[in-house]
Amino acid sequence: MALTLPEGDLQSRLERYLEGLDNRQGLEGSEIVDGVVRIVAKKDDVPAVLATARQTLGIPHLSFITVVDREGAFELTYELIDLRGATVRVKTTIEGDEPVIGTVTGVYPTANWHEREAYDMFGIAFAGHPDLRRTYMWQDHFDHHPLLKSFEISTKRTFEGLR
Amino acid sequence: MGVMQQFNEPNLITTSTDKLFNWARKNSLWPLQFGLACCAIEMMSTGMAHNDLDRFGAGFFAASPRQADVMIVSGTVSTKMAERMTRLYEQMPEPKWVIAMGACAISGGPFLDGYSVLMGADRVIPVDVYVPGCPPRPEALIFGIMTLQKKIERDQQVGYERPRPALVDEDGTINEYLPEREYTGISEGKAPRLEGIRPLKRTYVFEREGMPPAAQTDVGWIPPEVKKRLKEEAAEAEEKGEAGGETDKAAQQEENA
Secondary structure, eight states: OOOOOOOSOHHHHHHHHHHHHHTSTTEEEEEEETTEEEEEEOGGGHHHHHHIIIIISOOOEEEEEEEEEOSSEEEEEEEEEOSSSOEEEEEEEEESSSOEEEOOTTTOTTHHHHHHHHHHHHOOEEETOSOOOOSSSOSTTOOOOTTSTTOOOOHHHHHTTTO | OGGGGGOSSOOOOOOOHHHHHHHHHHTSOOBBOOOOSHHHHHHHHHHSTTTOGGGGTOOOOBSSGGGOSEEEEESOOBHHHHHHHHHHHHHSOSSOEEEEEHHHHHHOGGGTTOSSBOSOGGGTSOOSEEEOSSSOOHHHHHHHHHHHHHHHHHOOOSSOOOOOOEEEOTTSOEEEOOHHHHHTTGGGTOOOOOTTOOOOOOSEEEOOOSOOOHHHHOTTOOOHHHHHHHHHHHHHHHHHHOSTTHHHHHHHHHHHO
């Protein structure tokens, strides 16, 4: 599949993205700040918003997924870039200690490993992910998510049995 | 062997096999080509022309553990990597030695408190020589290799009692080497120093005693209480599943007892 980059200059592209995503239901906020389109979406709408970005607006790349542990809620940010300088950040919040969100692997295949990492470090379950294994930590005997605020370093727990 | 040059015609040398084999072994150490982190850069530098590890016969980095004599653990060992490292170590043929290079390989270094870092390579494999530094300079690594050579020189092949593990502190006092005392609870800042054992500047820790028991090298180790619980659950499931298999179970229990 040949990659076609979006047309137009930066400002017009940003406005097109904002307008295109604004027409979706469920957006909680949207603005353009410093050449970045910032979107706040409800958690259930995220896959649909990203599908619009990819299929309708033609933003080709999901750059990364970040997670912030707000102790009781998780803040996810998906950064989309169109490889010509424009950035779209989709932010969402998941309430609760056992976060679940729909996967975007079907829209952006690169989300596969990003989501695996988010699962590994924060324990966020991505519903519908084809292969939700841990990326970094070992699978066996380490059922903790080390970047959670509630995770405390304990040699005894982490290295139990090594010596 | 300078002695040979004094002979004018073919002759005999009487020596012990210990001396002969140790002489051969210490002068052809082949390190495993294996780098983990920034110390590996220093290790490469040691092998290059300026420092020239070949002077000590240790300049050939064997690309396969089957051909290697020395494993230089050069860098941070993550717990996931420890499993691979142990496997590499086990694939090396005897006799084999290990050099822990740098703060990370000795104790975990600056990453001591990390959630994924092994606190010292000697938790999973027996280490012969510790080379401190972050990273150690090539000279330090060369010193480590020369120290290892001296250690090999002292080695005995048959009919002997292996020297006990010992910690030598800076005054030259020899303490009993008990790694578990060194490490337990250290990252929590709670490790009580045992009476009579002074805080150590660990320059050299020598004399390994064979392989540690399997429980210590097995990274995928299951704590006993979890093992017990799993066993109980399995037994419960069995009890529910088949009512007629009680005689077999009794026999099994007798066997276990």
